[in-house]
Amino acid sequence: MISSSTPSGYALVTGASSGIGAAIAREYARRGVPLILTARRLDKLEQLANELRPQVSVIVIPADLGDPSAPASLVAEIERRSLPVRILVNNAGYGVPGRYTTRDWPVHAQFLQVMIGAVSELTWRLLPAIRESGQGRILNVASFAALVPGADGQTLYAAAKSYLVRFSESLSLENADRGVHVTALCPGFTWSEFHDVTGTREMVSKLPKWAWLETDAVALAGIEGAEKGRVIVVPGRVYQLAHSIARHLPQRWVLRAMGRNSGRIRRID
Template sequence: MPSPADGYALITGASSGIGAEIAREYARRGVPLILTARREDRLQALADELRAQVPVEIIRADLAEPDAPAQLCNAISERGLAVRILVNNAGYGVIGRYTSQPWDAHAAFLQVMIHAVSELTWRLLPSLRAFPNGRILNVASFAGLAPGSNGQTLYAAAKAYLIKFSESLAQENADRGLKVCALCPGFTYSEFHDVTGTREMMSHLPRSLWLQADHVARAGVDAVEGNRVVVVPGWRYKLLHGVARHLSDHARLGLMRRNSSKIRRA
């Protein structure tokens, strides 16, 4: 059994999907875990599964609450735990055009996707830097590399923020041995589209565009360990990203405008 003195991996949004698979990936690699999410029953089930491999702590937190990042860090400190790896994974989407949702829905989204990520990272940086092999893995999205689409207005913008945030953190902390990576998957089998109510719409997309959550998790962990600052899992998405970079902004926006209705509910 690995020693908790080697530091824990804190994974937000660990109750399902990519977050749960990242937890499983780190457990396979012998890294002790702190799992956090809103659904404590899901966290407990995952902890029970992984405790045969590594020490696991669970702390329920709803990152949509402004005080949650500070309370989470206080709970970690009170338990005498040290975080070596931070995985900012918690996230979701708000469907529809910008004014079709109340501002409170957008404010909660921004709290989870931007404010909580930024504050958790700021609060935990001293702990991460204290280890010679500290890591930050920010789960962004291919959407952050593509043009913004019609519907889910803030989603691509928030994911683009994560990518730029990761790039800056990687540069600022390179001399500390702290490695930072933005993981940018495309469509991935998870509960994400059930939560946003777009499962039926998304089911019409070609199966070749869908990624498996465990493959995405492994790609992200491998990338941050390999000191890659931005990683796009899946050869199809790598190809799409490569081709898109050679198109004009006008052409890329035109393609997104013509195809938004296939992937977004306006």
């Protein structure tokens, strides 16, 4: 059943094939919101779509957002099918392990396209219609890494996620008068494929269980935060407390702590 506060129309979820993106899609389906799912892996998208179709209408449009032409092509296909997007979930993302100069520039360029370029362009292309609805939502999946000083081996990841936070803050101010809620979701360590892709699963598995969040809980926190008009959402009491403490400590102390612990939880080769 769609809540009275939930916009009528489709929710477009990028990076919906697994992890937080798939969890967000499931939560919106539970709420009766029809979905447009996009990611690179068509088989994974179809598997999720088949799971959710008994609840809502689900459209699958595969796209590789690392391709600079993908955002325009995706929106063109959505418009060709006359699908009204009222909720945009910018979730697609990944991490590039290692220090900045240990990776070739094309690797970084594609990363920036997915994490910043595609998010910015999709939002720009879809925002006018979302504004016209008078009750739209934009949910940008950032990271707790955006809220603390950058760590060794996380050069572009933390920076890109910080961009999403500032982007969300400005968009929220610009569009509040049209009933559009813009939210940056900032989860900490979350059980998903993310650490398998970056090759850090063995390292992060040494973290205590209390440091981990479940994808379903993160998705619920993000969607409920967006419905309430919260601009920044930090799921989990542990991370909420850590965020509060980090904001009041001298930055040099936090940087020193990040430097001591970076090599324990991420590759810095």
